[in-house]
Amino acid sequence: MWWKDIMNINIDSSSQAEEFSVREAYKELISSSQNNTSSAWSRLWNRAIPSKVSGLGWRLLQNRIPTVNNLIKRGVLDQNSNRCAGECGREESVSHLFFECTVFAGIWNHILQWLGVKIAMQRDGWQHLEQFEGLISRDKTISTKLTVIWFACIWCIWKARNEKIFQNEEINIEKNGGRGEIVILEMAAHQDKMYRR
Numbered sequence: 001m002w003w004k005d006i007m008n009i010n011i012d013s014s015s016q017a018e019e020f021s022v023r024e025a026y027k028e029l030i031s032s033s034q035n036n037t038s039s040a041w042s043r044l045w046n047r048a049i050p051s052k053v054s055g056l057g058w059r060l061l062q063n064r065i066p067t068v069n070n071l072i073k074r075g076v077l078d079q080n081s082n083r084c085a086g087e088c089g090r091e092e093s094v095s096h097l098f099f100e101c102t103v104f105a106g107i108w109n110h111i112l113q114w115l116g117v118k119i120a121m122q123r124d125g126w127q128h129l130e131q132f133e134g135l136i137s138r139d140k141t142i143s144t145k146l147t148v149i150w151f152a153c154i155w156c157i158w159k160a161r162n163e164k165i166f167q168n169e170e171i172n173i174e175k176n177g178g179r180g181e182i183v184i185l186e187m188a189a190h191q192d193k194m195y196r197r
Contacts (some may be wrong), residue, residue, distance in 0.1 A: 044131070048148050053155045060094060060154060061125045068092035085164045086171060097161060099123045103171050104157045110155055 045054050047078065059065050069092055070083070071077040084092040086103030099105050100123055104160045106119055106122040117135050120126045132150045 023102050031175050043147055044134075046144065046147060048144065049151045057151050057154055058157055060098060061129070065094050065158070066098075067094055067097055068095070069096075077160075085161050094125065095123050098125070098154060098157055099128055104161055106155055107153050107160075111149065115149075 044058055068082050072079060072082055082091045084090050084101055086101045088101055088103050090096055097104055124133050128149055133146045136142055160171055164171050
């Protein structure tokens with residue numbers, strides 16, 4: 001829920017008080033927020049996913065990742081340094097880095113091949129996540145496992161990007177894809193520990 005959503009609040013005019021009520025506004029905000037996004041956010045804050053990875057996913061879906069494009073918008077970097085760390089020649093935005101870049105987002109092709117699926121993926125975060133969750137089946141258990149895989153891939157892309165920028169490491173899609181599989185296994189082990197408690 002954002003401040004712009006407050007303008008859309010529909011306070012019941014038949015309420016006992018004829019004045020604005022903070023209580024009524026709060027109830028309206030909470031109910032509309034829960035109706036629209038509760039299932040989406042519950043997937044995001046899944047206990048099978050480590051909190052630092054969920055936090056990164058949350059920031060990605062809110063376009064709050066410090067990509068070059070976002071840093072320019074905030075005045076941290078100048079306009080001349082807007083190129084992707086993958087050296088693909090494109091501007092580095094959230095959608096480009098995670099879903100379009102041939103260098104970093106190439107991990108999706110590796111994972112899709114690993115899953116045995118051939119499909120063109122969405123380029124918006126929420127749409128990409130929803131599409132990825134339904135790749136194999138609409139079964140809740142399989143969908144949850146695919147959600148874990150999606151977050152592992154997001155984590156690997158962000159780590160590879162930062163290793164390139166801060167440690168000047170070579171980017172290798174096969175290495176990143178393999179790293180994705182390792183992270184998926186680590187997250188599955190984390191999930192197993194969580195369910196045993």
